[in-house]
Amino acid sequence: xxxxxxxxxxxxxxxxxxxxxxRTSLGLGTLALGSLLNKNLFAATAQGGAKSFGSINPLHxxxxxxxxIYLFMSCAPSHMDLFDSKPKLVELTGTELxxxxxxxxxxxxxxxxxxxxxxVGSPFKFATHGKGGIELSELLPHLAxxxxxxxxxxxxxxxxxxxxxxxxxxxxxxxxxxxxTVGAWISYGLGSENRNLPSFVVLLSGGGGQPLQARYWGxxxxxxxxxxxxxxxxxxxxxxxxNPNGISHQTRRELLDxxxxxxxxxxxxxxxxxxxxxxxAYEMAYRMQTSVPELMDISKEPKEIxxxxxxxxxxxxxxxxxxxxxxxxxRDVRFIQLIHRDWDHHSDLPxxxxxxxxxxxxASAALITDLKKRGMLDDTxxxxxxxxxxxxxxxxxxxxxxxxxxxxxxxxxxxxxxxxVKGGITIGSTDDxxxxxxxxxxxxxxxxxxxxxxLGIDHEKLTYKxxxxxxxxxxxxxxxxxxxxx
Numbered sequence: 001x002x003x004x005x006x007x008x009x010x011x012x013x014x015x016x017x018x019x020x021x022x023r024t025s026l027g028l029g030t031l032a033l034g035s036l037l038n039k040n041l042f043a044a045t046a047q048g049g050a051k052s053f054g055s056i057n058p059l060h061x062x063x064x065x066x067x068x069i070y071l072f073m074s075c076a077p078s079h080m081d082l083f084d085s086k087p088k089l090v091e092l093t094g095t096e097l098x099x100x101x102x103x104x105x106x107x108x109x110x111x112x113x114x115x116x117x118x119x120v121g122s123p124f125k126f127a128t129h130g131k132g133g134i135e136l137s138e139l140l141p142h143l144a145x146x147x148x149x150x151x152x153x154x155x156x157x158x159x160x161x162x163x164x165x166x167x168x169x170x171x172x173x174x175x176x177x178x179x180x181t182v183g184a185w186i187s188y189g190l191g192s193e194n195r196n197l198p199s200f201v202v203l204l205s206g207g208g209g210q211p212l213q214a215r216y217w218g219x220x221x222x223x224x225x226x227x228x229x230x231x232x233x234x235x236x237x238x239x240x241x242x243n244p245n246g247i248s249h250q251t252r253r254e255l256l257d258x259x260x261x262x263x264x265x266x267x268x269x270x271x272x273x274x275x276x277x278x279x280x281a282y283e284m285a286y287r288m289q290t291s292v293p294e295l296m297d298i299s300k301e302p303k304e305i306x307x308x309x310x311x312x313x314x315x316x317x318x319x320x321x322x323x324x325x326x327x328x329x330x331r332d333v334r335f336i337q338l339i340h341r342d343w344d345h346h347s348d349l350p351x352x353x354x355x356x357x358x359x360x361x362x363a364s365a366a367l368i369t370d371l372k373k374r375g376m377l378d379d380t381x382x383x384x385x386x387x388x389x390x391x392x393x394x395x396x397x398x399x400x401x402x403x404x405x406x407x408x409x410x411x412x413x414x415x416x417x418x419x420x421v422k423g424g425i426t427i428g429s430t431d432d433x434x435x436x437x438x439x440x441x442x443x444x445x446x447x448x449x450x451x452x453x454x455l456g457i458d459h460e461k462l463t464y465k466x467x468x469x470x471x472x473x474x475x476x477x478x479x480x481x482x483x484x485x486x
Contacts, residue, residue: 059455059456059457060456060457060458060461061453061456061457061458062456063420063454063455063456063457064378064379064381064419064420064454064455064456064485064486065379065380065381065418065419065420065454065455066193066332066334066379066380066419066455067329067332067333067334067335067336067379067380067381067419068182068183068186068334068335068336068380068381068382068383068419068451068455069325069329069336069337069338069367069380069381069382069383070182070183070335070336070337070338070382070383071322071338071340071360071364071367071382071383071384071385072337072338072339072340072383072385072386073340073343073356073360073384073385073386074167074206074209074210074212074339074340074341074342074343074386074387075163075209075210075341075342075343075344075386075387076163076166076343076344076386076387076388076389076390076407076412077343077353077356077385077386077390078122078343078345078349078353078389078390078405079154079389079390079411079412079413079430079434080121080122080389080390080392080405080434081122081123081124081137081139081349081353081390082136082137082139082140082353082357082413083135083136083137083152083154083413083415084154084413084430084434085122085126085135085137086121086122086392086430086432086433086434087121088432088433089119089120089121089122089392089432089433089434090121090122091121092119092121092433093118093119093120093121093398094118094119094120094398095118095119096116096117096118096119097117097118097119097392097393097433097435098433101431101433101435101436102117102435105410106161107161107391107406108161108162108406108407110346110395110406110407111391111393111395111406114395117391117393117394118393118394118398119392119393119394119433120392120393120394120398120403120405122137123350124137124138124139124350125137125138126138127144129144129145129147130144130147130148130424131148131424132147132148132423132424132425132426134147134150134152134424134425134426135426139353139354139357139361140357140361141361142361142362142364142365142366143361143364143365143415145365145369146365146368146369146417147423147424148423148424149368149372149377149417149418149423149424150368150415150416150417150421150423150424151415151416151417151421151422151423151424151425151426151427151484152413152414152415152425152426152427153413153414153415153416153427153428153442153447153481153484154411154413154426154427154428154429154430155411155427155428155429155430155437155438155439155440155441155442156385156389156411156412156413156414156428156442156443156444156447157409157410157411157412157437157441157442157443157444158170158387158388158409158412158443158444159175159409160175160387160388160409161388161407161409162407163210163344163387163407164210164213166387166388166407166409167210167216167387168215168216169387169444170387170444170447171216171217172220172473173444173445173448173472173473173474173475174475177215178220178221179220179221179471180218180219180220180221180222180226180464180473181215181216181217181218181219181220181228182335182448182451182473183200183202183217183226183228183334183335183337184200184217184218184219184220184222184226184227184228185222185226185452185462185473186199186200186334186335186452186455187199187200187219187225187226187334187335188219188222188223188226188462188464189452189455189457189462190334190455190457191334192332192333192334193332193334194331194332194333195287196284196287196288196290196291197288197291197292197295197328197331197333198228198229198284198288198333199226199333199334199335200217200226200227200228200229200333200334200335200337201228201229201230201231201328201333201335201336201337202217202228202229202230202231202337202338202339203230203231203233203321203324203325203336203337203338203339204230204232204233204321204338204339204340204341205233205316205317205318205320205321205338205339205340205341205359206318206339206340206341206342206356206359207341207342208341208342208344209341209342209343209344210341210344212339212341214230216339217230217337221464221466221467221471222464223273223274223277224274224277224281225277225280225281228335228337231292231296231324232316233296233316233317233320233321234314234316237292237293237295237296238285238288238292241285241288241289241292242289243289249289252286252289253286256282256283256286259282260279260282260283263275263278263279264279267279291331295324295327295328295331296324297313298311298313298320298323298324298327299313299314301313301323305323305370306323308366308369308370309322309323309362309363309366309367309370310362310363310366311323311363317359317363318338318340318359318360318363319359319362319363319366321338321340321363322338322363322364322366322367323363323366323367323370325338325367326367326370326371326374326376329371329376329380330374330376340356340359340360342356343356343386345390345404345405346395346396346404346405346406347395347396347402347403347404348402348404349402349403349404349405350401350402350403351401351402364384367382368382368417368418371418372418377417377418377419378418378419379418379419380418380419381416381417381418381419381420381421381451381454381455382416382417382418382419383414383415383416383451384414384415384416385412385413385414385415386412386414388407388408388409388412389408389409389410389411389412389413389434390405390406390407390408390412391405391406391407391408391435392405392408392433392434392435393405393406408435410435410436410437411430411434411435411436411437414447416484419454419455420453420454420485420486421454421484421485421486422483422484422485422486423486425483425484427440427442427481427483427484428440428441428442440483442481443477443478445474445475445477445478445479446478446479446480446481447481448473448474448478449474449478449479449480449481450480450481450484450485452473452474453480453485454485459472459473459474459478459480460472460474460478
């Protein structure tokens with residue numbers, strides 16, 4: 001037998017049992033890190049025996065939609081002045097809301113102290129449009145031209161009576177903060193199809209009204225790589241993505257390489273998956289330095305497209321954001337959320353709602369028209385709506401030209417289009433006062449279940465284990481609204 005070489009003797013001396021397990025565990029950590037950073041493994045695996053998601057794994061259903069554009073009207077538009085005509089309420093303006101209609105439902109402190117809750121009908125005219133005869137307010141002339149593409153749900157309802165818990169509820173399926181938002185769940189379930197852009201992008205417009213919290217597009221207990229990334233309409237499109245003065249692209253690359261090595265060492269030692277998320281965040285920011293400026297430059301769009309949306313390059317607006325949403329959809333961003341504020345019309349509603357519809361109606365309809373012309377509406381689900389409705393009684397005094405409406409969770413309206421939704425239909429109805437759901441109630445959980453279904457996901461099987469429990473977007477409720485499906 002050949003005697004061991006000096007090198008073998010030295011290895012035998014230093015490779016103790018403890019050293020062996022330490023070195024092999026580091027190797028396993030490196031393998032794990034490599035798999036987590038593998039772009040072919042973007043999509044998550046659902047917990048609790050569910051199927052996994054993404055292009056490399058089968059979905060629960062054949063998906064009709066590949067992506068979602070959610071036009072969220074923060075602060076809650078009045079359904080009775082836009083989508084839900086109430087002629088009887090107009091006749092009863094100035095009379096007390098019957099106690100039998102209100103029942104024992106709670107109301108906010110802003111109107112609970114009023115001596116009377118006086119009915120106030122809409123001052124705006126309504127007309128039917130399209131083959132399905134969808135009834136819309138005169139404030140929505142552009143949407144009226146695309147009614148054959150949209151489905152209006154008049155019987156939405158929720159539980160929270162104030163803005164923050166209501167926005168949290170329609171965003172996460174729960175009133176209390178801490179859970180993932182819809183966009184984060186969809187990013188987790190389906191992954192990304194564009195490695196140069198986030199899978200969940202947020203664009204803001206409008207001012208005034210209720211403040212916006214970053215958690216409204218957060219990832220909750222999901223890995224933070226699934227949280228929404230805010231793109232801005234002026235200045236740097238994404239904060240801190242651009243290189244500071246004096247830092248070259250090459251210097252940035254060398255810095256990121258050094259940080260990555262340090263993070264990999266920490267991951268090998270700790271095994272914390274959030275370290276991988278941090279590595280990917282740095283890398284995504286580096287790639288976005290090239291992809292985002294080109295994306296955000298709408299000045300190269302044809303004049304007829306700019307005119308269609310009412311967009312003006314260099315002037316941040318909801319119209320610009322709708323055009324950017326189409327450009328993001330073209331680049332396969334999975335979930336695009338536009339948040340437009342200032343629908344909180346507790347007073348001066350007739351004038352205030354005119355201003356908001358003038359800012360949003362043309363661009364919302366243009367998005368539908370543009371997607372359809374490009375053959376993208378069939379696989380893009382578009383949603384428009386707020387967090388709850390508005391009261392059929394006035395907040396404050398009623399004058400010939402002015403009144404206000406308080407918060408109302410018992411019923412409200414939203415519309416959906418494309419991506420597996422049947423166009424030209426109206427679902428549900430409310431009573432003559434627009435105060436209670438009369439037919440086909442649709443809860444927030446049902447809405448979420450339907451959105452996931454359009455994307456090919458069974459809402460009961462997309463789960464994530466956290467603190468010993470399997471959580472899902474629809475909690476322990478929710479049914480798909482079959483009538484909505486094409």
